Amino acid sequence: MELRHAAIAVTAAAALLCAGCGRRRTAADWFLLPRDTGVRMYAYASEFVRIAPRDAGTPGAARASRWIAQELKRMGLKPEADCWTENTAHGRKTFCNVYIDFPGTSGQTVLLAGHYDTKSGIPGFAGANDGGSSVGLLLGIAEHFAERRPEFRDTIRIAFLDGEEAVGSYADTDGLHGSRRMAAQFAATRRKGARPPLVAALVFDMVGDERLSLEIPRNVTPWLANAAMKTASETRGCPPVSLASNAIIDDHVPFLMPPNEFAAIDFIDFEYGSAPGRHDYWHTAEDSIDKISPRSLLRTATFALALLNRIEEGTEVPSGIRPPPERE
Numbered sequence: 001m002e003l004r005h006a007a008i009a010v011t012a013a014a015a016l017l018c019a020g021c022g023r024r025r026t027a028a029d030w031f032l033l034p035r036d037t038g039v040r041m042y043a044y045a046s047e048f049v050r051i052a053p054r055d056a057g058t059p060g061a062a063r064a065s066r067w068i069a070q071e072l073k074r075m076g077l078k079p080e081a082d083c084w085t086e087n088t089a090h091g092r093k094t095f096c097n098v099y100i101d102f103p104g105t106s107g108q109t110v111l112l113a114g115h116y117d118t119k120s121g122i123p124g125f126a127g128a129n130d131g132g133s134s135v136g137l138l139l140g141i142a143e144h145f146a147e148r149r150p151e152f153r154d155t156i157r158i159a160f161l162d163g164e165e166a167v168g169s170y171a172d173t174d175g176l177h178g179s180r181r182m183a184a185q186f187a188a189t190r191r192k193g194a195r196p197p198l199v200a201a202l203v204f205d206m207v208g209d210e211r212l213s214l215e216i217p218r219n220v221t222p223w224l225a226n227a228a229m230k231t232a233s234e235t236r237g238c239p240p241v242s243l244a245s246n247a248i249i250d251d252h253v254p255f256l257m258p259p260n261e262f263a264a265i266d267f268i269d270f271e272y273g274s275a276p277g278r279h280d281y282w283h284t285a286e287d288s289i290d291k292i293s294p295r296s297l298l299r300t301a302t303f304a305l306a307l308l309n310r311i312e313e314g315t316e317v318p319s320g321i322r323p324p325p326e327r328e
């Protein structure tokens with residue numbers, strides 16, 4: 001009897017606390033990942049990087065995009081494959097973005113994205129960390145959402161982008177093809193006076209290194225960098241996340257740039273080598289699956305979902321993007 005009263009009192013107190021904290025009823029704990037997620041992500045990445053090379057516009061890339069779509073279907077999801085042909089600095093090429101939308105109710109989208117293509121012209125290049133790790137990460141998150149079916153406020157899009165790598169040096173017609181395409185598609189749905197269709201684009205690249213340390217380049221949206229730094233310091237199981245001293249060209253850039261001007265951020269581990277401070281595995285045949293680890297993928301995913309949850313709760317989202325969270 002005593003115990004029961006105590007339990008009721010605790011429940012009532014919890015209800016009072018919750019009424020005051022403004023948390024959403026559906027927040028639940030969807031952002032907590034099962035412990036085996038890292039192993040699953042690693043298995044996806046391992047299988048995926050056997051499809052190599054996956055240079056944009058080649059049969060390898062076509063096989064890679066089909067494989068990603070097939071894995072998403074196996075989870076019971078209905079992926080979209082957006083394929084198009086364009087003139088590039090290195091000839092006419094066909095690209096394919098593969099993505100899946102988990103619908104929300106707000107009419108706005110938060111994007112989690114990474115690239116799957118490989119850099120061309122590197123003999124023996126599998127792109128395990130550079131291309132493979134983001135595929136493993138995003139497939140693992142998609143699988144988790146497929147199993148949990150969270151009730152999201154925003155539509156959550158998980159996108160596997162093609163053509164991130166430049167053949168020569170980055171230019172309007174070389175590199176970032178998939179992100180440029182998707183950013184323009186979101187921009188085309190923008191309505192004057194309405195809230196932007198995209199709340200934020202979160203890009204993940206090279207996120208599986210055994211010695212994982214994620215960096216945020218300088219050329220990102222400040223409120224997202226702020227939210228990311230807070231998330232990393234307040235969430236258990238996150239990798240180290242720090243602000244880099246330099247800008248980086250990656251798939252977040254087309255989302256940021258005019259005329260799109262969406263909020264966007266990139267997370268990248270740009271210290272990928274044989275010893276601390278070295279970067280000698282990047283864009284070499286050394287970028288192989290033995291250099292990445294399930295634990296690192298799990299830590300990146302833990303961080304990604306904690307940040308996504310923070311954006312869903314809306315504390316740091318500027319009111320121009322959407323109104324502040326309701327106070328109950």
Ligand SMILES: [Zn+2]
Pocket residue numbers: 119130165283
């Ligand atoms: Zn690369």
